[in-house]
Amino acid sequence: MKIVILTGAGVSAESGLGTFRDKDGLWTQYDLSDVATPEGFERDPVKVHDFYNARRANAAQADPNAAHFALARLAERHSGEVVLITQNVDGLHELAGQEAIHMHGALSRAKCAVCDAKWDAPLRMTATDPCPSCSKPATRPDIVWFGEFPEYMDEIEAHLISADLFVAIGTSGQVYPAAGFVAKAARAGAATLEINLEPSDVSGLFDDHRHGSASEIVPIWVDEVLGPPDSS
Numbered sequence: 001m002k003i004v005i006l007t008g009a010g011v012s013a014e015s016g017l018g019t020f021r022d023k024d025g026l027w028t029q030y031d032l033s034d035v036a037t038p039e040g041f042e043r044d045p046v047k048v049h050d051f052y053n054a055r056r057a058n059a060a061q062a063d064p065n066a067a068h069f070a071l072a073r074l075a076e077r078h079s080g081e082v083v084l085i086t087q088n089v090d091g092l093h094e095l096a097g098q099e100a101i102h103m104h105g106a107l108s109r110a111k112c113a114v115c116d117a118k119w120d121a122p123l124r125m126t127a128t129d130p131c132p133s134c135s136k137p138a139t140r141p142d143i144v145w146f147g148e149f150p151e152y153m154d155e156i157e158a159h160l161i162s163a164d165l166f167v168a169i170g171t172s173g174q175v176y177p178a179a180g181f182v183a184k185a186a187r188a189g190a191a192t193l194e195i196n197l198e199p200s201d202v203s204g205l206f207d208d209h210r211h212g213s214a215s216e217i218v219p220i221w222v223d224e225v226l227g228p229p230d231s232s
């Protein structure tokens, strides 16, 4: 059974990293048009770098939680294919030992706004840092901003239409194209499960729902999929 999983900020909430749209979420503290759009970066690159430097420092202090570790265990022990797509830009899935398709980029990566070269980001970045490839002072976070096209979409679409089970964990279902993944997987015949603190904007499109905190619910669900320890 091929399992395709999509995670959002809710899977990292219990690692101490904020979500975006919950009470006190990032988008209640910052105007996303200032810090998560190309226009905002054009207007004030210092503000954008300050925002991502703070998030990078936070993420560097965070540890994976039981949900991240359970998903890594599933990938390791499930007899079928497990594909993890994340909207998150923290590296907690990788820290838990699991590869993830980062459709919104990663805090750990930098890129050049002129020549598009990419490299490992230092903890603190400034817009005047020279690009290692073209030397232009045009460094930006390698994050997909609103109005930009998410990465790896061809690969992601191929996984969605070949999934037997699609599971969304910790996402509000408010941002496309990720919010449309459940419909695409379901249309191609996948069973669908939503694991979230509360119903998301696309809850009605899922066959099954488990509402509660990811660090509690995900390990239970993974144990059910893997069966009792001696059976997998």
Ligand code: APR
Binding pocket: 007, 008, 009, 010, 011, 013, 014, 019, 020, 021, 022, 025, 087, 088, 104, 169, 170, 171, 172, 173, 174, 175, 195, 196, 197, 198, 199, 200, 212, 213, 214, 215
């Ligand atoms: N366990 C499970 N779910 C949780 C938990 C938790 N401990 N805490 C919060 N949640 C759920 C919330 O109920 C909410 O539905 O996680 C979801 C987080 O939603 P958002 O804050 O909108 O985050 P996300 O869905 O990842 O946002 C998608 O929007 O701003 C962009 O690029 C950004 O990748 C992000 C995208």
